[in-house]
Amino acid sequence: MHAGRLPVTEFDGGFDLQATVESGQTYVWDRPDGGMFADEVAWGGDAWYHTVLPATETETSEPEVLRCRLGNEALEWEASTPRAPEHLTRLLRLDDDLDAIVAATPELPLLERAYEQYGGMRLVRDPSFASLVSFICSAQMRVSRIHGMQGRLAREFGDAVTFDGRTYYAFPTPDQLAAASEADLRECSLGYRAPYVQRTAEMVTEGVAHPDEARELAYEDAREYLTQFVGVGEKVADCVLLFSLDFLEAVPLDTWIRTAIEKYYPECDRGSYAETSRTIRERFGGEYAGYAQTYVFFYLRTGGE
DNA sequence: TATCCAAGGTAAGTT
């Protein structure tokens, strides 16, 4: 076992681990106490969180287990790899300069309230295939159930990894999900999303397309590229671009942000997804508009107004 | 206890 500490003072703008992994951006992290995405979130905890890095993103080509918690002035970590700090920095965007991002955000009352409430929350940089599947599954789903579905997919189809005497499960590879039948996936309570996930996994396996390819494209072309996957429309594509592929300007138009637009920025509603997205993106400052979206999403979903 | 409803939407079919 490898372990260490990353001083919080090194993170410009601070860091709120719980808000980061429990704000509905990522579904690859878990808490051993079963409290993830509980209706009444157990705020203020210093719980350990864990994830399994896919073999494709590790130096050993084996899945690696990462655990961390926010303790006294530091992010404490334990992992199966000594290179956990660089992985955590990448996954949790610890090198984003939050102070600069907030400073570059327009002074809108709603945004200021959200940034005030959840200061230190960062976007995540999820492995792309897991992010793609997670958000395909997110259609018409509650956040807590999306998380449950992803955990079940990992246990049913992913590789088991033993670390520190416990068993963890990696998120399934495209091969593993492509090999599953629609019936298998429906068994995991995916409902009508089952064939979407199976066919999308097949597209990746067969080399038809890969979400990472979108990185090479301009933002709106990248969104268009991702919609070729089955079960991926403009909203899901924006989520993957924002939470995995470094397009911090992406503003997914989900039900919460649509409600916010209707209430606070009605002039930004231009009818079509593409036009409304473009307009609200500019209202939220362009370059880091996705950060603003995520703060607003979490703020509203947890009772803010 | 039974029914209803909405949950981070998308695909397919119509106008």
Next chain:
DNA sequence: AACTTACCTTGGATA
């Protein structure tokens, strides 16, 4: 291109 509708499942609300 814009507009409708069907779609699995389930926890929580309502009767």
